Structures are given as C-alpha cells and as structure tokens.
Amino acid sequence: MTQRRDRSAPIWLFDLDNTLHDAGQAVFGPLNVSMTDYIEQHLGLSREQADALRLHYWRRYGATLLGLERHHGVRAAHFLHETHRLPELERALSMPKRDRIALRQLPGRKFIVTNAPAAYAKRVLTELDLVSCFEGVISIESMRVFGDLRPKPDARMLRVVLARHRLPAARCVLIEDTLANLKAARSVRMKTVWMQHYLALAVHGPEVGLAWRRRPAWVCARINRLSALRTWGARWSDPHTDTR
16 A cells, blocks of 8 residues: 555656745846846847847747857856856745745655756755755756757656656646746646745746636646645545546
8 A cells, every 4th residue: 555655646846936935036136137137248239138138038938048049159057157146145035934844744756847057946945945855956957858958848858857867747746836837747747736826926927917816727736835735745646536
C-alpha cells in the first residue's frame, strides 16, 4: 500500500516569482528598469526605444532575452548576469509565514522551474530560507532544446526537462501564476495549479488586468495559499478520483 502511494504521489514543480513570493514590487519593477538599461546601453537605442523593444520581445517570445539573442546576438549569460544584479533584492523579498510552513510540510519531491537565472533563484531561496525544500532548481540556463533557448511556456522544453530528470508527466504538478505556462504544462499531461495570491495587486506581468476569477480548461485548480496543495495532492493521488 505504501509503495503504491509513493509511485502515485505528486511531484511538485514550482514557479518562483509571484508564486512562492511577492515579486510585484520587489523584483519586476527594478528588473524591467535593469533590462531597459541593458538594451539602451548595448544596442545604442534611446530610452523610449529600448523600453519599447523590451516589451515587444517579451510579448512576442514570452521572454525579452529570446528576442535579444535571436535578433541582436546578445549572449544570454551576459544579459542574465547584468540584469539580475538587483542590489536591493534581499531587502525587498517577502513571503507569508504560513506559505513557508506549508511548503516545508508538503510531502513529495519538489523542484523550482523558473525563467530566471540560477544565481537569482539561489538568492531568493536563500533569503526566504527555502533552499532545503527543493530537490533541484531548473533555471533558464538549462532550458535549451537542440541549442536554442526555450523558456516557459515552451512545451518542447518541458518534455526535455521531464525526460532529463526522469519525471513522469502524469505525476507532475506545475504551480504557476502565469496562464500561458500552465497551458503548456497541461498540453504535456502535467496537472496545473494557478497561484492567484499575488494577482490582485500585480502591476507587472501578463496577468495584469485579467479576469482571474475564471478557471480556464487547462487549469486543474486555483489556490490563494500553498497550504491548499496538500488537499489537492491527496485528491490527485487517490486512484479512485477522476482528475481528468
């Protein structure tokens, strides 16, 4: 009986920003400024042009870096290092204590899957005292498919990540604040949880202004606190429960 539960237990894949912590003011605002600074300096554009290009590539590719790498020869490692310095990061981070406790008590394997660089993810997890909660961090540096950078929401990358870590898709649950990423995860047979705790106050990101009280077909569950995952995990692990 124990072995059956182990084989069916959920494997939790967590986004980082605005899923585990409030990144709205602490990260996204300063990061947007930093990216615009980088584009202005390295592409020789005006401030207005640089900001417009940052937004254009973000909307077109889901990540500004993809456009810069594909169309301007920008080196990903250099861009990520320069734009994620964020000297005030640790001071600005916040996470509800109840969520931190719930995460530590949540049974099962846990990974971070983030479009941010590994060094940034390590800083955030260290400051929030969550490093020991996770078996691994899958960052943007490891999201290449046949040499091309394919961050979330690229379904091809998700398949490669699952294969690389030997994670059965049917047992994986992606917890995210971004609907496009959840849709991609559902397309590869993962279960999906839409974390909405930070959406109401968000001023940055693709979900701003969205009717977030609805539940799209590719979202298995909506939550506002991480403690709710334990209930959902028990339900999904029950072989008699229909979770299609």
